[in-house]
Amino acid sequence: MFKFRSFFLIFILIFLLTACTQDSIIPKGKNDENIVVTADEKITFEIINKIKVPQEKVESIKDELLNAYEEIQNSIHTTYVPSERINVFLNEGNGVSWGLKSELQLYDIKENQYPLVHELTHSLLGYGNNFDKSRGYFTQEGFATYMADKYGENEAYTHKLMKYFIDSNKFIPISKLIDLNQDDAYFRPALTNQKEYTLQWMSYIHSASFITYLIDTYGLEEFEQLYNEEDLAKKIEEIYGKNISEIENDWLVSIKNSQTELTYEDKRKIRSFYTITSVTDQIDPEFFAKE
Ligand SMILES: [Zn+2]
Numbered sequence: 103m104f105k106f107r108s109f110f111l112i113f114i115l116i117f118l119l120t121a122c123t124q125d126s127i128i129p130k131g132k133n134d135e136n137i138v139v140t141a142d143e144k145i146t147f148e149i150i151n152k153i154k155v156p157q158e159k160v161e162s163i164k165d166e167l168l169n170a171y172e173e174i175q176n177s178i179h180t181t182y183v184p185s186e187r188i189n190v191f192l193n194e195g196n197g198v199s200w201g202l203k204s205e206l207q208l209y210d211i212k213e214n215q216y217p218l219v220h221e222l223t224h225s226l227l228g229y230g231n232n233f234d235k236s237r238g239y240f241t242q243e244g245f246a247t248y249m250a251d252k253y254g255e256n257e258a259y260t261h262k263l264m265k266y267f268i269d270s271n272k273f274i275p276i277s278k279l280i281d282l283n284q285d286d287a288y289f290r291p292a293l294t295n296q297k298e299y300t301l302q303w304m305s306y307i308h309s310a311s312f313i314t315y316l317i318d319t320y321g322l323e324e325f326e327q328l329y330n331e332e333d334l335a336k337k338i339e340e341i342y343g344k345n346i347s348e349i350e351n352d353w354l355v356s357i358k359n360s361q362t363e364l365t366y367e368d369k370r371k372i373r374s375f376y377t378i379t380s381v382t383d384q385i386d387p388e389f390f391a392k393e
Contacts, residue, residue: 138164140171145184150191153211163190163218166255170219173253174226178245178326182228192216198293201225201246202233215373220250228330239289240280241329243306244313251310259372264311265361267304268354272382274308275392276350280334288389296381301389303378315353316342 135157136149147167149160167190185204197209201221208216223246230237251258267273278284288305291298317325324341331337335346342349369375 136160138167140168144186145171146187148187148189150189153192153194155192155211159211163192166218167222170222170249170253171226173219174223174249177249178227178322178329180227180326180329182226182330184226184228188225201229214255217250217254219254220246223249230330235282235286235290237330237332238280238282238285238334239305240276240285240309240334241313241325241331243289244309245325245329247306247310248314248317251314257371259364259368260307260310260314261357261361262364262368263307263372264357266364267307268357269363270382272304272385272390273354274304274390276308276312276346277335277393278389279305279308280346296377297385300378300381301385304382311357312350312353315356316349319352319356 136151137146138149139146147164149163151160188204188206190206191208192211193207193209195209196213196215197207199209199217199221200207201224203225206218206221206225208218208221210216224233224242227242227245229242247260250256251260274288279288288301291302293299293302313325316328320342327341328334328337338349339345344352364372
C-alpha cells in the first residue's frame, strides 16, 4: 500500500512537472523569461538581451534590478513618478550607458562593469525636468554614483580618487560644476578625445565624493531637499547653513584627513586608471582655476 502510494505520488509529481514545463514553452507574445515585476507591482522591467547572454545572466540581472529597486526606494524620495515599464537593453561593447525615463541602455555586460544601480537611480528618481539638463548634473550624477558605490557590484574608490586629484593639484571648484553655463563642458563634453573623457570622469568623481560627504555628514533627509533642485548654491546655504566655499573647504579637509593614497593594487583595479590619468596634465588649466 505504502509503496503503491509513493509510486502514485511520484507519478502525479512527474505529471505536474511535465505540465508546468509544457506550459512555459507555450509562447505568450512576450517571453516571460525576460520580464520581472517589482514586489509592489509598480514597475515591470523587460530585459532586451541584444547580446544573447545566457539565461542565467538574465536571471542575475533581474535580481540586481529588484535589489537596486528596493535600495533606491529606501533612499531619498522625490516628486518624480517613474515609468511603469522600463526596458533594460543589454548592449554589445563598451559604449556609454544611459538611464532614461523608460529605458536603461547598459554596456560592458560581459566585463561585469555595467552601471545598473547608477542608471536605475536616474530612471527611478528623475533627472532635470523630464530628463533634460535644466537642473544641471551635479546632484543627480553624484547621487547615482553614491548609490552605485554603496549597492553596486564594484569596489568604490571615490574618496581615494578625490584625494589623488587634490594631491595632484587637479581640483575642480564645485562652483564651476554646478554652474549651468559651464557644466556641459564638465559633464557632457563631446567625447572626441581622451582629455574630454578624463575631465568627465573627474567631474563625476568630484560630484560623487562631495555628495557622499554631504550625506555621511548631514544625512539623507537634508540631501533629499537638494536633489535635482535649481540654484544649488542658494539651496546648499539654506539647507546646510554654510555657503558653498565653506562646505567645500570642510569636505576637502575631511578627505585629506580620512583618506590614504591609492596603492598600486588600487590603481590596477580601477578600470583604465592609467589611460584616463595619462592626460590630466594636458587638460586646460582653466578648468581647475578658482573663480
Ligand atoms: Zn549618470
